[in-house]
Amino acid sequence: MAADAIVATGLRKRFVLRHTRSLKEAFVWFVRGRRGELVQKFNALDDVGFTVRTGETVALLGLNGSGKSTLLKLISGVLQPDAGVIRTRGHLAGLIEVGAGFHHDLSGRENVYLNGAILGMSQQDIEERFDSIIEFAEIGEFIDTEVKFYSSGMYLRLAFSIAVHTDPDIFLVDEILAVGDEPFQRKCLAKIRELADAGKTLIVVSHDLDLVSSVCERGILLENGRLVKDGDVASVVAELRQRASDH
Numbered sequence: 001m002a003a004d005a006i007v008a009t010g011l012r013k014r015f016v017l018r019h020t021r022s023l024k025e026a027f028v029w030f031v032r033g034r035r036g037e038l039v040q041k042f043n044a045l046d047d048v049g050f051t052v053r054t055g056e057t058v059a060l061l062g063l064n065g066s067g068k069s070t071l072l073k074l075i076s077g078v079l080q081p082d083a084g085v086i087r088t089r090g091h092l093a094g095l096i097e098v099g100a101g102f103h104h105d106l107s108g109r110e111n112v113y114l115n116g117a118i119l120g121m122s123q124q125d126i127e128e129r130f131d132s133i134i135e136f137a138e139i140g141e142f143i144d145t146e147v148k149f150y151s152s153g154m155y156l157r158l159a160f161s162i163a164v165h166t167d168p169d170i171f172l173v174d175e176i177l178a179v180g181d182e183p184f185q186r187k188c189l190a191k192i193r194e195l196a197d198a199g200k201t202l203i204v205v206s207h208d209l210d211l212v213s214s215v216c217e218r219g220i221l222l223e224n225g226r227l228v229k230d231g232d233v234a235s236v237v238a239e240l241r242q243r244a245s246d247h
């Protein structure tokens, strides 16, 4: 039986909704003995729990602001939950914020080494995979150009290529297809399917419901930070479409 790749229980993430208060509001708050909170907070995720088995392909679905990216960031460890526990097993990689680990003043080549190291590759791993990373990214002669001059598509290509070359057990994908052109989207998709066929665990966030239906077997639906449905992708997509039309 497959092991658990991700176990999440009782996850809560709170964000500040409003920082600024008028001087009067701040004064009233102060003279009333600082009761309540001066900043207004809300739960971007509230009591979210689920288990993903190794090799499962899961789509995180929901309308804008429902908490999908926040959940992905908790899984990746970029953010820590305010309550609850998240555990992952194996090497994790993915595209959460495209090129987040990139250093703007460094060239593509230098960023491959930097990013590769951040994602857990040794110097030797990177050297061995370097040509393949560049070839997949189709960066060509721009490899020695500083990445601040890259287009958003070029950024995406390089970041995606580095991430897939780290040989992850769990691959997280957030709206990857948004900035890539069509040929590159197809290539990414083929790579993602290849990872899924190789038994890797995939977590995908996308508003392209046809795409996630074709890539993922399971769907998790979030609404206002709460998990409202978890099941086979077709039924969860149908539920989301229903809720969206009632919206």
Ligand SMILES: Nc1ncnc2c1ncn2[C@@H]1O[C@H](COP(=O)(O)OP(=O)(O)OP(=O)(O)O)[C@@H](O)[C@H]1O
Residues within 6 Å of the ligand: 015, 016, 017, 044, 062, 063, 064, 065, 066, 067, 068, 069, 070, 071
């Ligand atoms: N760093 C932050 N500080 C404050 N609020 C945040 C922060 N990150 C996210 N939020 C808020 O948390 C809520 C959930 O955001 P999140 O990006 O997870 O939603 P999403 O489902 O991925 O949305 P979308 O489909 O629009 O990408 C939103 O209301 C968002 O404004």
